[in-house]
Amino acid sequence: MTKKISLCAGLIIVLLFYGNAFSQVQDSTETRGEYPYVLPILGKKAYAKGYNLPLPFSASIGTIFNKQGIILEDFSMAFTQGNEEPDFDRLQPISDLIVFGPSEGRINTLFARVEAWVLPFLSVGGYFGKVWGxxxxxxxxPIEISSVTDIDGQYYGLNLVGVVPIGPVVLQADYSWAWTTNDRLDKPVLVNVAGARVIKRFVNKTNPERFWGVWAGAQSQKLDSETSGNIPLGEALGLDETALNDLDQRWETYTMSPEFTELPRFRQELIRRAYEEIIRPGLEGLAGTTVYYKFKKRLEFEWNMLIGGTYQFNRHWAARVEYGFLQSKQQLTFIATYNFGL
Structure with missing residues (x-):
């Protein structure tokens, strides 16, 4: 019932954005004219002191693959037929018996992003993307069910990037806000992402505008815990009429097992109600039943490590790749960037 709800976990993902900090090096021996661009603020002073600033604006396109686990908690639901209003209180005692196992999202995104360096050490960006998976x-x-459904939605957001050159490396920190939505959610789900990277640059000796950059770091992702929405019951369970017959047989087997018969009588009755009033209604009107849900969610792992690299072909064009990992959590990002000045 929560498949299309947690596409933010992808969303997750969506937030591996970082600025062109690799070009902020000093060249005090070069004689140059006036700084020609409107941004960054204080850019003329930094330029006059010999700093080679990156071009102040950029446009990027990229893609992200993300796989990670999500923990679902404090679940509430209500069933309706037609235009009925959902009554969450009626099924709350039964909802407490519903236990979710591992939930895993495999999400792909395609996004476009624009960025501006408002200060020599601070950029502001915005992005919009499509997510599927x-x-x-x-x-x-009360009974084991595993279902897989498609994810289809959009996300948009803002991010800040700060950089500080420290000797031979650049320290970068970023913070992002992303909102993910689809037509199953009552409101967009917010994802907050914070990251830090230590970047080392290797400049081409014959062409200073061409270089490799490599980095390592860490990232934290946090979901807005409250989620609510609705979905057709048949779609939520991922079952058709043929599969439901097998579900009934498995329920009968479970009720005759020692695991069930050794439970206290009141517990057995609650479990029966959980099956008969939550799972079984779909047998009679699978297509016409809508389930409304409310729950809290969190990522199985909020932190992950980062490694990545970039290659700048010239002042205008660059390509980047980054890999995030921690146990079952994985994310892979590819970005192509065009830098320009105004």
Missing amino acids: EQTVTLTA
Whole structure:
């Protein structure tokens, strides 16, 4: 029931953005004219002191692949037929018996981004993207169900990037806000991402505008915990009429097992109600039943390590790749950037 809800976990992902800090090096021996661009603020003073600033504006396109686990908690639901209003209180005691197992999202994104260096050490950017993929959700109680559904949505956001040259490296920190939405959610889901990287540059000896940059760092992602929305029951469970017959057989097997018969009587009754009023209604009107949901969610791992690299072909064009990892969490990003001045 939560497949299309957590595409933000992808969203996740969406926030591996960082500025062109690699060009901020000093060249005090070069004789230059006036700084020709409107940004960054204080750019003329920095330029006059010998700093080679990057071009102040950039436009990027990129793609991200993301895989990570999501923990679902404090689940509430209500069922409706037609235009009925959802009543969350009626099924709350039963909802407490629903236990979710591992939930994993495999998400792809395609995004466009613009950025401006407002100060020599600070950039501001905005982005918009498309997200798609699939979400696997496992229900472990009152009966085991695992379903996979498609994810299809959009995201948009803002990010800040700050850089500080320290000797032979550049220290970079960034913070992003991304909102992910689709037609199943009541409101966009916010994802906050903070990251830090230590960057080392290797300049081409014959062409100073061409260089490699490599980095390592860490990143933290945090989801807005409250999520609510609605989805057709058949789509949420990922079942058709044929598969539902098998579900009934598995339920009968479970009710005759020692795991069920050794439970206290009141517990058995609650579990029966959980199946008969939450799972079983879909057997009679799968297409016409809508489930409304509310729950809290968090990432299985909020932190991950980062390694990456960039190659700048000239002052205008650059390409980047970055890999994020921690146990089951993985994300891979490719970005192509065009830098320009105004």
